[in-house]
Amino acid sequence: MDLNTVTEIRDARHPAPWRPGDAWLGGGTYLFSEPQPHLRRLVDLSRTGWTPVHRHPDGALEIAATCTIATLSRYAKTLPDPAAPLFEQCCRAFLASFKIWNMATVGGNLCNALPAGPMTSLTAALDGECLLLAQDGTRRRRPVTGFVTGAGRKDLAEGELLRSVTLPARSLACRTAFRQASLYGLGRSGVLVIGALDPLDGSLAVTVTASTVRPVRLWFPLPPTAAALRAAIGSAVADDEWFDDIHGLPAWRRHMTFRYAEEIRRELGEAAR
Structure with a gap:
């Protein structure tokens, strides 16, 4: 247009x-x-020359805001980390043509702050941190779960820029589980739940996106019981935070979130044992 x-x-x-x-x-x-x-x-921003994806010496992965979805997908295929499959799963969660896939950026997807934004899902699940640049050169950092604050809302001041998102090495070492639901084939995500099991201490993080107006990441020192997981989600997501649009009613999104979270708990809980 x-x-x-x-x-x-x-x-x-x-x-x-x-x-x-x-x-x-x-x-x-x-x-x-x-x-x-x-x-x-x-x-x-297309001529800034920012390196799309950079691996730091400590193993952390920094993804430039200008990195396209296609570039991230190609890069992820070279990653040796246990969490590598999650990148492709989230890239494929886009409702997009090949043209969009080759132009859409990680930063743009995050800054749109749509509940179904799969780059929000990916980076929130892997405990990502945003680097923000103000017009006066001031830098600040925000976790992805604090950067996206609601449907279409983000913690970004006038003229401020999302420069990159950094994923810690420890998160990349996690074993992950992915569940996604849509009301129709190849449709926009109505529910997207990701689990990440830390091999070092056995902790489990469960991240809920698409069904909620903001990303919700829950951390458990050990895989919880089914009742504890359900209670944690119910406590973390207020009744008015279940997203409501043409792609799914809140009651359906809530039901599928609980269902997928339990499937992930069992899958990764068995892996932990």
Whole structure:
């Protein structure tokens, strides 16, 4: 879709004062998908030259906001870590054509803050941390579970930029389990639950996305009982935090979340034993 109110595209490599009507341009798959009458200038990140995925000496994985879904998928195939299969599972959870897959970015998916955003699911489940850059150069870090605060809401100030997401080495060493549900084949996720079992201490993290308005990550020092897991989810998700749209009613999303969480508890609990 043409954005006929945009009068300028600025290269992000050349800083200039942020002004009303500005927006960051990554892959553009959301910006150009619907009218944006409030926009006047796009700040293009495509030439920043950020390394899409970088492995730190301590084993942590830093994913640039400009990394495309296709690039992340290809990179994940080379990962030797136990959590590597989860990357492809989440990349494939996109409701997207090959064109979108090759243009959509990890940062864009996170900043859209849609409940069904699979990059939110992936990075929240692996205890990811966002690096945010303000216009004055100030840096701050937020866990993904605190960055996405609701449906379409994120902890991002005016002009602030999501630079990257870092996944700790310990999370990459986890054995994972993945469950996803949609109301129709190849449809948008209505429920997505991920479990991550830590091989070092036997702890279990269960992350709920798509069915809730924000990512919910629950950590247990040991795999819990079925009753304890159900109680923890019920306590963590308020009644009005079960997402409600055309892709699924709250009651269905809640039911499937409990069902999948229990399946994951059994699968990874048996692995722990």
